[in-house]
Amino acid sequence: MPGHCVLRAEDVVKTFHRGLPPRRRRIDVLAGASLMVCRGELVGLVGENGSGKSTLMQILVGLLKRDGGEVWHEGRMGYCPQQPMVWDKLTVDEHFELFAHAYRMDDTARERAVGALLAELQFERYRGYRVEELSGGTRQKLNLALALMHDPAVLLLDEPYSGFDWETYVRFWDMSERRRNAGMGILIVSHMLTERGRLDRVYELGAGKAVEG
Ligand SMILES: Nc1ncnc2c1ncn2[C@@H]1O[C@H](COP(=O)(O)OP(=O)(O)OP(=O)(O)O)[C@@H](O)[C@H]1O
Ligand SMILES: [Mg+2]
Structure with a gap:
């Protein structure tokens, strides 16, 4: 209900x-x-x-x-746009840092949320990759994780x-x-x-x- x-x-x-x-x-x-x-x-x-x-x-x-x-x-609101709002030269981790700052999350909350999402979407190994090095599907995973990390x-x-x-x-x-x-x-x-x-x-x-x- x-x-x-x-x-x-x-x-x-x-x-x-x-x-x-x-x-x-x-x-x-x-x-x-x-x-x-x-x-x-x-x-x-x-x-x-x-x-x-x-x-x-x-x-x-x-x-x-x-x-x-x-x-x-x-x-709180989370938004996963049709065209990912990500930056080619930044790494996956740098995106999480940037968004955590915008969402006003502290380091502990960020690490907990990011760890869970990387595991859930299975892209831990790409944490250090720049967006330009990611496949389209992995970019989309990042787009989704960024919308979810502050538990809207x-x-x-x-x-x-x-x-x-x-x-x-x-x-x-x-x-x-x-x-x-x-x-x-x-x-x-x-x-x-x-x-x-x-x-x-x-x-x-x-x-x-x-x-x-
Ligand atoms: N910034 C803009 N300037 C002018 N027209 C726009 C702009 N954004 C969207 N449109 C027009 O508004 C209409 C709706 O576009 P929108 O992207 O919202 O459709 P959609 O339902 O999401 O389509 P799709 O299923 O292809 O994603 C289209 O005719 C589009 O060309
Ligand atoms: Mg659309």
Whole structure:
């Protein structure tokens, strides 16, 4: 039974403008999108390419300004973007240090969290590697670990498993379910119908609105 809500969006509106006048075009992406995620829920966000899933997620985390509507969340937030936000010249460990600083974690808390995530995602041996030396899947593991290391109350995952091999993919879903069962509220962009059974609820984004189905 899900607990109270940890993330809510109401009537979110977003329009992009492209090109210069007189050929300036407006692209209405979100036209009153609403959704909510409660404690202990694993909620899917689906929709065609270009339907606005990543735009909505960026608005939910506060990386992108909305043109209308309200967004609210409770507790710490973790965000795993579609394009990993990592730096080629920094090592895996340096990323953990940087993010731990941003999350205001002390050394003990960081080492405990990082040790557990490196073991869970099985990439301990890459701690000293620079990102430019990592495979795509390992980069994605780092992207996910960075979103999880501060044990957020709300977790937003934008296609976090692209590039994962099958074993990692299965482990990823186990990790998500374990965290959901421990009370985390998770919103995940997902394309694969086979994942439907793992999700508590699904929102479909179309014509700028999110419809639960
Ligand atoms: N910074 C931007 N400037 C202009 N248009 C943008 C910008 N970001 C996104 N868009 C447009 O907004 C629409 C929604 O893009 P978005 O990336 O949110 O879709 P998506 O549902 O995440 O797609 P995908 O499944 O391919 O990841 C697209 O038409 C895209 O071209
Ligand atoms: Mg996207």
